[in-house]
Amino acid sequence: MLLEVKDLRVYYGKIEALRGISLQVDAGEIVCLIGANGAGKTTTLKTISGLRKVSHGSVTFKGGDITSMPGHQRVTLGLCQSPEGRGIFPGMTVMENLEMGAYSRKKKESEIIAADFERVFGLFPRLSERRKQVAGTMSGGEQQMIAIGRALMAAPDLLLLDEPSMGLAPKLVTQIFEIIREINSQGTTVLLVEQNATQALSVSNRAYVLETGEITRSAPASELLNDDFIRVAYLGE
Amino acid sequence: MAMTAKRITQVTDSALAPLFKSLHSLRTMWQRAPKWARATGYLFVIVLAVLAPAQSIGNFMAPQSDWRTILFYPIGSYILLALGLNVVVGLAGMLDLGYVAFFAIGGYSMAVLGVNYHWSFWEILPVGIAAAALSGVLLGAPTLRLRGDYLAIVTLGFGEIIQRVANNLTITGGPTGISGIPHPPSVGTLSVLSYGVLDARPYYYLELAMIVLVIFFTTRLEKSRVGRGWVALREDEDAAELMGVPTFTFKIWAFAIGASVGGLSGVVYAAKVIAITPENYPLLLSVLILVCVVLGGSGNRIGVILGAFLVAWLPERFRGLANYRILIFGAILVAMMVFRPGGIIPAARRKAELLEGRGGGAHLGGEVDIEQPGSTPEV
Numbered sequence: 001m002l003l004e005v006k007d008l009r010v011y012y013g014k015i016e017a018l019r020g021i022s023l024q025v026d027a028g029e030i031v032c033l034i035g036a037n038g039a040g041k042t043t044t045l046k047t048i049s050g051l052r053k054v055s056h057g058s059v060t061f062k063g064g065d066i067t068s069m070p071g072h073q074r075v076t077l078g079l080c081q082s083p084e085g086r087g088i089f090p091g092m093t094v095m096e097n098l099e100m101g102a103y104s105r106k107k108k109e110s111e112i113i114a115a116d117f118e119r120v121f122g123l124f125p126r127l128s129e130r131r132k133q134v135a136g137t138m139s140g141g142e143q144q145m146i147a148i149g150r151a152l153m154a155a156p157d158l159l160l161l162d163e164p165s166m167g168l169a170p171k172l173v174t175q176i177f178e179i180i181r182e183i184n185s186q187g188t189t190v191l192l193v194e195q196n197a198t199q200a201l202s203v204s205n206r207a208y209v210l211e212t213g214e215i216t217r218s219a220p221a222s223e224l225l226n227d228d229f230i231r232v233a234y235l236g237e
Numbered sequence: 238m239a240m241t242a243k244r245i246t247q248v249t250d251s252a253l254a255p256l257f258k259s260l261h262s263l264r265t266m267w268q269r270a271p272k273w274a275r276a277t278g279y280l281f282v283i284v285l286a287v288l289a290p291a292q293s294i295g296n297f298m299a300p301q302s303d304w305r306t307i308l309f310y311p312i313g314s315y316i317l318l319a320l321g322l323n324v325v326v327g328l329a330g331m332l333d334l335g336y337v338a339f340f341a342i343g344g345y346s347m348a349v350l351g352v353n354y355h356w357s358f359w360e361i362l363p364v365g366i367a368a369a370a371l372s373g374v375l376l377g378a379p380t381l382r383l384r385g386d387y388l389a390i391v392t393l394g395f396g397e398i399i400q401r402v403a404n405n406l407t408i409t410g411g412p413t414g415i416s417g418i419p420h421p422p423s424v425g426t427l428s429v430l431s432y433g434v435l436d437a438r439p440y441y442y443l444e445l446a447m448i449v450l451v452i453f454f455t456t457r458l459e460k461s462r463v464g465r466g467w468v469a470l471r472e473d474e475d476a477a478e479l480m481g482v483p484t485f486t487f488k489i490w491a492f493a494i495g496a497s498v499g500g501l502s503g504v505v506y507a508a509k510v511i512a513i514t515p516e517n518y519p520l521l522l523s524v525l526i527l528v529c530v531v532l533g534g535s536g537n538r539i540g541v542i543l544g545a546f547l548v549a550w551l552p553e554r555f556r557g558l559a560n561y562r563i564l565i566f567g568a569i570l571v572a573m574m575v576f577r578p579g580g581i582i583p584a585a586r587r588k589a590e591l592l593e594g595r596g597g598g599a600h601l602g603g604e605v606d607i608e609q610p611g612s613t614p615e616v
Contacts (some may be wrong), residue, residue, distance in 0.1 A: 014295050049474055075481035083479060089472040091586035101460075104481025154480065 001059075002027045002158055002189055003048070003079075004022040008057035010040075010047050017043045019213040021199050025158065030184050032200040034234055037208030041193040042084055044210070045162050048191070050074045050083040061158070074116025074166065075104045078157035082147040085166060089138030094127050095136050097146050112155070120149040121180055121184070131146065141172040148179070158189045165196045177203050197234040201225045209234070260582065286445055290438045301556040305437040311549035313444040314506055319529035319545035320451050320538065326527065327536035327584070328459060329491035330471025331381070332389040335396025338376075339369040339496040341403060341518040343503020348513055349408060356510050358421035362501070368499020370493045377492040379483060384474070396523050403515040404451025414514030421508050432508075440509040447505060451498055452538060458494070460599055467491060468586065532573055533553040534580030543581055 003025040010018040016042050025031045033041050038041035046052045048059055050071025058067045061079055065181035080101075089097050098120060102113050124145040130138070135146055144164055151159055164180065165173040177199050183201075184190050201207055201221040209217035209230070217224065224230045258300035267275070267419045288294070295304025325333045346365035348507060350356040356364075380391045403409045410416075420432040421443065432439050458464055478484045507513050525548060533544020555562045577583070 046475075049479055051478060070479040070483070070485075072481045072483045075479070083476050087473060087479075089469055089476065092468065100465070100477075100480050100482075103465070103469070118350045131447050150480065164319050174293075 001025070002062060003075065003184075003191070005044075005048065006058045006060070008044070008047060008059070009055050010043055010052050011055050018047065021210075021213070021215055021217045022057075023208050023215065023218070025153050025189060027157070027189055028187075029206060030180065030190045030192060032194055032204040032207045033210055034194055034207060034224075036202060036234075037195070038212075039210040040080055040213040042162055045081060045160050045191070045193050049160055059106065072104070075156075078155070079160070080154040080156035081160035082149045082151040082162065082164070084162040086140070086143050086144045087162075088135045088143050088150070091134065093132050093134055094138075094146060095131045097150050098127075098153050101150035102155075104154065110228075111122040113153070116153055116155060120152050123148055123152075123182060124231040140167045141169070141176075142175065148183075150178075152183065152188070153158055153194060158191060159183065161190060161192045163193060163195065165194065165199060173199060197230070198225070264582070264585075268466040283449070287442075290495070292396060298550070299553050299556075302553055305441060307550070307553050309437045309441045309509060310506060311446060312546060313441055313448065313555070314502055315526065315529055315545040315549040316542050317444060317448055317451065317502040317505075318499060318526045319533070319541045320448065320455065321495045321502065323495075323524050323536065323538065323541045324455060324458075324498070324528050325491050325495035326530050327541065328455075328464065328471070328519075329467045329488060331488060331491065332385065333392045333492075333495065333523075334389050334527065335392035335394065335399075335523055336495070336499055336518070337518045337523040338399040339373060339499030339521070340395045340503040340506070341399050341515075342369045342372055342496075343500035343505075344414075344513050344517065345403060345409055345503075346500070347411075347504045347507035348418045351419045351508075352415055352417050352449060353408075355419075358419065358504075362504050366497045366500045367503035369503065370497040373493045374489055377489045381488040381492065384458070393520075393523075396518075396520055400515050400518050402518075403518070407440025410513075412515060414512055414517075416512035418507050418511050418513065420511075434511070440505070443504075444505055447501060451501075455494075457536065463487060463490060472586075532570065532580055534582040534584055536584035536586065537580065537582050540580050540582030540584070547581075 001024055003023075005021060005023045008018050009016065021040070021044060023033075023044075024033075024218065033044060035041050038131060043052060050066075050073075051154060054067050058065060058066040060066065061074070061077055064077075066074055066079075074190065089100060092100065097140050102116070105113060126142060127145055127149055129137065130142070135143060138146070144166075148159075148164060151161075161180065168176065173196060180190060180192065181203050192200055192204065201224055204221040207217075207219065207221045207224050208215050209224070217230070219227075225235075258468060265364040266284070267278070270278075290305045290308055292304075298304055299307050317476060318336065321339075322333060322336045325331050325336070343365040346368050347358070347361050350361045350364065351358070376392070376395050378489060383391060403414075406414055420434075421439075423432050423439075424430040428436065429438050429442055459467075464479065466484075469482050470484050470487055474484055510517075511525070526545075529545035529548045530541050531544075532548065533542065534540025552562050573581075
């Protein structure tokens with residue numbers, strides 16, 4: 001087991017945003033968390049990556065307890081998140097953004113880092129064409145590519161993706177999900193948070209359904225895709 | 238209303254465009270210039286600064302007051318303070334409204350240790366710097382978890398508290414302050430290195446040396462790993478943490494470094510003026526130094542120096558206009574913020590940050606959630 005979250009509770013002031021969430025991610029999987037707005041999807045990811053304080057429960061990564069480890073140290077363990085929306089560095093160029101992804105890696109790794117740049121440019125040829133463009137001036141889809149590419153530059157074993165399809169045109173959405181599948185086939189485990197449940201479920205192995213801070217369902221993705229209740233509630237059918 | 242403002246901006250933009258364009262091409266030229274050319278450039282500026290106290294220059298620059306005194310304070314002191322505040326505001330992107338506190342801590346270190354314990358200037362200097370840095374850390378540790386407006390309010394309070402404390406303690410002399418502060422020891426018999434009461438030049442040269450040191454140190458820092466971490470922190474704190482930047486530690490570092498420059502400048506200032514009182518450290522000074530940074534171009538060292546020079550010099554140059562000069566000065570500041578929000582020489586990155594609508598203004602407490610273009614589908 002790569003990641004294990006046990007009975008996680010997180011508060012914003014007095015409001016309980018997560019009410020005891022437990023989930024697991026095994027190496028090699030794509031797992032997705034689906035749920036409506038405000039269900040706690042983003043909070044779950046932020047807590048796993050260390051941006052939110054845990055009031056109860058535990059997070060275990062590669063067998064070690066990381067519940068109270070600061071976020072910036074979790075990157076070196078091989079856990080990296082691509083933040084929601086426009087979580088890029090707007091004033092930096094594409095190249096500088098990607099370099100920030102490798103910020104926590106050691107200099108002597110420079111050859112492997114160079115190979116990772118090639119990997120990212122292979123996945124996103126668009127970024128390769130625009131290495132020197134300032135990231136803040138690029139389109140929503142391109143910024144999403146930067147965010148994912150930047151997270152990959154940390155060479156994570158577990159990649160956390162927060163709403164990678166948000167605000168993108170349908171054609172781009174399909175493309176982004178294809179890329180997620182490609183990243184996974186190259187050996188990176190993916191934990192994905194999505195509102196676009198159809199697409200997310202079709203690339204995932206397993207899925208959790210989140211409702212007002214609690215996990216209400218956990219099943220193989222294909223099962224949820226064919227589930228009548230899920231179809232009505234999340235797939236808009 | 239908004240429309241007219243926008244049109245005015247556009248009109249003025251086009252009127253001033255050639256000036257800004259030439260500023261911009263000057264910058265690219267400078268960045269592409271070979272090493273020797275840049276070294277010559279730096280040397281030229283330093284020579285200019287060394288010759289600055291000359292009477293002939295003073296006759297033009299400050300016909301109504303003593304140019305050499307003005308060169309030391311406010312001009313030199315503002316530049317030093319602005320360079321220090323620029324680390325906090327310009328590089329790390331935090332809003333500090335109580336920066337004068339560190340200037341005061343440096344000043345009172347000099348005064349208390351010099352008068353009561355008879356330490357010499359060079360012994361006090363490191364202590365004053367350390368005291369300011371330490372107070373920066375002590376203030377930062379509990380408050381740097383706050384963002385934007387909240388941090389601004391806490392620092393604002395800190396600036397006020399330091400002044401009140403100085404006003405009420407016996408050791409700081411209360412409202413009457415401390416007098417008889419020793420001068421730095423003179424070196425040899427050279428007149429420019431003899432620290433006395435009448436000649437302001439030796440103090441100016443001391444300050445100039447400090448400015449050069451601070452520029453050198455902060456430039457190195459900006460290009461280091463810490464500097465890159467600051468840029469990331471300024472542009473998106475959460476993303477920076479996710480990429481492995483120890484954001485909290487780096488914020489403390491920025492605060493401590495900024496504070497120590499403030500302390501340094503405070504020690505030098507107190508060593509010249511003989512007597513200090515709490516009134517030397519008003520809130521207005523914090524605001525003015527912030528104006529220097531923002532006006533010149535937050536994050537751009539040359540811009541900040543230019544901004545500090547203008548803020549310090551213009552009111553002295555136009556002393557003849559009596560109280561109107563403050564009015565005119567205020568109008569210029571407002572106009573600048575409308576027409577050139579990035580400052581006279583904006584940092585290259587800052588432009589893109591302002592364009593994005595978040596980064597540039599966010600650290601100044603105004604995190605405006607504009608409708609994000611990403612929320613509408615695009616191809």
